[in-house]
Amino acid sequence: MIQVSxxxxxxxxxxxxxxxxxxxxxxxxxxxKSGGCSGLSYELDFxxxxxxxxxxxxxxxVRIIVDKxxxxxxxxxxxxYSGGLNGKGFVFNxxxxxxxxxxxxxxxx
Numbered sequence: 001m002i003q004v005s006x007x008x009x010x011x012x013x014x015x016x017x018x019x020x021x022x023x024x025x026x027x028x029x030x031x032x033k034s035g036g037c038s039g040l041s042y043e044l045d046f047x048x049x050x051x052x053x054x055x056x057x058x059x060x061x062v063r064i065i066v067d068k069x070x071x072x073x074x075x076x077x078x079x080x081y082s083g084g085l086n087g088k089g090f091v092f093n094x095x096x097x098x099x100x101x102x103x104x105x106x107x108x109x
Contacts, residue, residue, distance in 0.1 A: 002030060002074055004060040008081040008090060012062050021046045027056075027063045030079070031070040040073065042092050 004012070013023045027050065031043040047065060050056065054065040066074055078093040 001076065002057050002059065002064050002066065003078040004062045004064070005078060005080040006060065007083070008079045009060045009062050011081040011083075011090070016046055019046055021048065023062065025063075027065045028079075029065050030074060030077075031067055032073045043070075044079075044090055 012028055016023045016026060016028075026046060026048045029043070029045045029047040032040050033043055034040060050065050051067065053068045055068065055071050057064045057066070064079075073096060074092075074094065076095045080091045080093060082089060082091050
């Protein structure tokens with residue numbers, strides 16, 4: 001399961017609308033790929049279709065899809081949004097990450 005904070009929910013809905021997506025029917029696609037300074041990096045995008053092997057979750061009225069491989073790395077993760085002076089953007093609070101880089105965009109297990 002992936003959870004979505006209230007702040008992240010509001011930003012997701014805004015960005016989906018601006019991008020021509022409908023938050024009530026379309027998805028936030030969350031994934032993990034090789035790369036980044038810690039070995040693995042997060043991917044976040046919007047999608048209007050689901051693949052056969054995708055896992056589907058809904059939390060805080062946000063529909064999330066995760067590919068089967070990425071799911072193993074993301075179980076228990078909370079998607080948050082930080083809009084403070086120290087930086088703006090989505091933040092993944094991943095309890096599975098052993099180490100993260102300074103920018104928060106990559107991690108290792």
